[in-house]
Amino acid sequence: MTENEIIEGCIKEDRRCQREVFSRYAGKMMTVCLRYTRHRMEAEDILQDAFIKVFDNIHRFERKGSFEGWIRRIVINTALKNAARHSFQKEGIGMENVIESSEDPSVFSKMTEDELLRLISQLPDGYRIVFNLYVIEGYSHKEIGETLGIEESTSRSQLVKARNMLQNRITTAQRIRI
Amino acid sequence: MKERLPYDDIIRQRLEEYESEVPDNMFDRISQIRGEERTNNPDEIIKEKLTDYESAVPAFLFENMMNERDARTPSTEEVIRRKLIDHESIVPTNMFDRIVNEREGRRPVAVAWWQTSRLKWVMAALLLVLLIGGYKFIQNDIPKFLNTDNAHLSKSDNGDIPVQSTTLNDIKAPNTEGKSIIQPNNKIIEEANSTSKNISEKNIVEYKSIDKIFNRKSNVNNVTKAVITAEEVKKSASKITKITSNAQPTTFISPLSELPQPDKNSEHLPSKSEITISRNSKLFNPLLITSAKGIALAALSSEMVVKALPCRGPDYGCPTFQKKRSTNTTLYVDVYGAPEYAFRNLKTITSEYNEYRNARDTVEKSQYAFSAGAGASVLFGKGLILRGGIVYAQMHEKFQKDSLGIGNIRYIIDRNPNTGQLDTVEVQVTNGIFRKTRYNQYRSLDFTVRGGYEFALNDDLSIGINGGVNLNIQTGRKATVLAQDFQAIDVSKDNAIYQTSVGASIVGSLSAYWRLSYRWQLMVEPQFRHYLKPITKTDYVLRQNYTNAGLNIGLRYRLSK
Numbered sequence A: 001m002t003e004n005e006i007i008e009g010c011i012k013e014d015r016r017c018q019r020e021v022f023s024r025y026a027g028k029m030m031t032v033c034l035r036y037t038r039h040r041m042e043a044e045d046i047l048q049d050a051f052i053k054v055f056d057n058i059h060r061f062e063r064k065g066s067f068e069g070w071i072r073r074i075v076i077n078t079a080l081k082n083a084a085r086h087s088f089q090k091e092g093i094g095m096e097n098v099i100e101s102s103e104d105p106s107v108f109s110k111m112t113e114d115e116l117l118r119l120i121s122q123l124p125d126g127y128r129i130v131f132n133l134y135v136i137e138g139y140s141h142k143e144i145g146e147t148l149g150i151e152e153s154t155s156r157s158q159l160v161k162a163r164n165m166l167q168n169r170i171t172t173a174q175r176i177r178i
Numbered sequence B: 001m002k003e004r005l006p007y008d009d010i011i012r013q014r015l016e017e018y019e020s021e022v023p024d025n026m027f028d029r030i031s032q033i034r035g036e037e038r039t040n041n042p043d044e045i046i047k048e049k050l051t052d053y054e055s056a057v058p059a060f061l062f063e064n065m066m067n068e069r070d071a072r073t074p075s076t077e078e079v080i081r082r083k084l085i086d087h088e089s090i091v092p093t094n095m096f097d098r099i100v101n102e103r104e105g106r107r108p109v110a111v112a113w114w115q116t117s118r119l120k121w122v123m124a125a126l127l128l129v130l131l132i133g134g135y136k137f138i139q140n141d142i143p144k145f146l147n148t149d150n151a152h153l154s155k156s157d158n159g160d161i162p163v164q165s166t167t168l169n170d171i172k173a174p175n176t177e178g179k180s181i182i183q184p185n186n187k188i189i190e191e192a193n194s195t196s197k198n199i200s201e202k203n204i205v206e207y208k209s210i211d212k213i214f215n216r217k218s219n220v221n222n223v224t225k226a227v228i229t230a231e232e233v234k235k236s237a238s239k240i241t242k243i244t245s246n247a248q249p250t251t252f253i254s255p256l257s258e259l260p261q262p263d264k265n266s267e268h269l270p271s272k273s274e275i276t277i278s279r280n281s282k283l284f285n286p287l288l289i290t291s292a293k294g295i296a297l298a299a300l301s302s303e304m305v306v307k308a309l310p311c312r313g314p315d316y317g318c319p320t321f322q323k324k325r326s327t328n329t330t331l332y333v334d335v336y337g338a339p340e341y342a343f344r345n346l347k348t349i350t351s352e353y354n355e356y357r358n359a360r361d362t363v364e365k366s367q368y369a370f371s372a373g374a375g376a377s378v379l380f381g382k383g384l385i386l387r388g389g390i391v392y393a394q395m396h397e398k399f400q401k402d403s404l405g406i407g408n409i410r411y412i413i414d415r416n417p418n419t420g421q422l423d424t425v426e427v428q429v430t431n432g433i434f435r436k437t438r439y440n441q442y443r444s445l446d447f448t449v450r451g452g453y454e455f456a457l458n459d460d461l462s463i464g465i466n467g468g469v470n471l472n473i474q475t476g477r478k479a480t481v482l483a484q485d486f487q488a489i490d491v492s493k494d495n496a497i498y499q500t501s502v503g504a505s506i507v508g509s510l511s512a513y514w515r516l517s518y519r520w521q522l523m524v525e526p527q528f529r530h531y532l533k534p535i536t537k538t539d540y541v542l543r544q545n546y547t548n549a550g551l552n553i554g555l556r557y558r559l560s561k
Helices: A003-011 A015-036 A040-060 A067-084 A105-110 A113-121 A125-136 A141-148 A152-177 B008-016 B026-038 B042-050 B061-071 B076-085 B095-106 B109-116 B120-141 B186-214 B230-235 B237-245 B351-363
Strands: B152-154 B176-180 B225-228 B275-278 B288-290 B295-297 B303-306 B329-348 B364-380 B384-415 B422-456 B461-478 B480-482 B488-490 B504-515 B520-531 B542-558
Touching: A003 A015, A003 A040, A015 A040, A015 A067, A015 A113, A015 A125, A015 B095, A040 A067, A040 B095, A067 A125, A113 A125, A113 A152, A113 B076, A125 A141, A125 A152, A125 B076, A141 A152, A152 B076, B120 B422, B120 B461, B120 B504, B329 B351, B329 B384, B329 B520, B351 B364, B351 B384, B351 B480, B351 B542, B364 B422, B364 B542, B384 B461, B384 B480, B384 B542, B422 B480, B422 B504, B461 B520, B504 B542
Parallel strands: B225 B303
Antiparallel strands: B152 B225, B275 B303, B288 B295, B329 B364, B329 B542, B364 B384, B384 B422, B422 B461, B461 B504, B480 B488, B504 B520, B520 B542
């Protein structure tokens, strides 16, 4: 079935087409959810809510861009809404004590995706979300600020702290291994 | 001196058409000179020269470049992004079901069920049947009041059956000398008396006006007696309800257990069992009489006669006194046959099989179908009916496919000039179109269970509405169809296309019964049957569904007395 046929089927509430959409994108979207959450259960809840929104609103998809991109946007928004409940914006994070450290990128290359996800999930909510939006989704600090309702400077500082924390954790992990 | 020499013309003619040799690069030189004249801008010249200029590329540059790129360490973030952007995590196996359940849970249960259930039309039909049945049940349970407009008002009865005009107190038990067979319940009578004062005047006015409407020639004050029949009660039910809606509260006296009892089986009243109740009787106003179809209230004539009618059985409104309709059940057996037409619906699971589906639709055409069945039914007192039985159904289709092949082979035999013997000297082959025609049969044996409601329109006709399911017991076929390679294949035996059982079908019908005699009834029943599942296997690329419409014609025999 083509993507258009699947979308048409989903609009008609065809269970087979809905399952096809789910099969195609659930894995990738689960990764997105895991990146924005600390626990797998929380990620599953977000994935469930997101796909419900996808099936509820699929008739609004205008087919101008990528279908996967549209789904990803819904998943990210759902994850952000979920994170907003924890009011991460109130976390007191400033530019002070920010030390740029540089870890050898090859360390990350050798890590598996699941190890990376685990590492990211250990970041505080604010760091994790900004890190994901900036590094993986490719948003600018201005866009992140508008999306999350925070200052651009806050976004920047959180990103720097997220990087530092990730590298510290990598270093710690390497020390433990040694 | 002559101006022109004789050779001038010759020279002119010779040279006029002569073409001299031109250097090969002359055109390029001209073009170059013209270009230089066009622009003297050095930038333009350089741009023009270098825009499409291709310099030599050192060998292995590409490999070197790619190796260097691979050796270059990407940024940390780039590494993370590349690793995670398209990574697929494990999703719980039941996640999709959870999403479906969650979505359905948010909708009202009825809406969710309606959108997903395959049995929705069956349930809708059953609900309709139950609603109609319930309505009729309630209608039958509401007391019906009878007054002069639905009774024959006459000074002297002109009916076929002589009316024995006796007053209530005159009725004697045949074997109890001197004792009235009616022994009114004192308590009830007291209640009747206590309300009769309130009722009588008001009701008389009402009855008078009604009498003027329906029987203008009658003068209610001169009426001496009213003959009440159950049939009239039934016919005027709506009028009675309207009249009594404005009447005063009425006390019912029921049952009149001492009135002559109808025969238990036939529900016939004993002959000459008419009872005349005088207006002077304490029971007269108001008086309740239980009939086969409901409850009748005594009219206001000076005396009321309850009269035995020729009775054709309990289904047609024969009067009964104590025996409540709700306790009556009537058992029937029926046998019927039906011409049908099968509407075939061939769907593809994906659009890539549309061509195949269209090809099958072209070569296979529905013809006709029929079914035959036998069963038993129980008609309950309130009109609800339960039917069961076995139905054999057969659908016919015509398969017709044209194909190109060898049409004729002509052997030309002649004397061989070499040998002098007779021999085949030529073979002529002509092609032809071959038409393969097969008459397909799809058979099924079903067990049917139906529920419904049935009510009598008049003495000779009752109608009903039924709905239910046919459970498939066995399915067979003798058929040739088009395979996916567009060749005809025989699917009469085990094959990859058809199931051996198709599960269930829903059925709905409207039935009409004409009374032929006390026990025999002619049954005419338009019906439809829709197969819930395709008759094709689940892994086949097409879904072949059927909906049949037909007319059952048969006989119903009453087993109950």
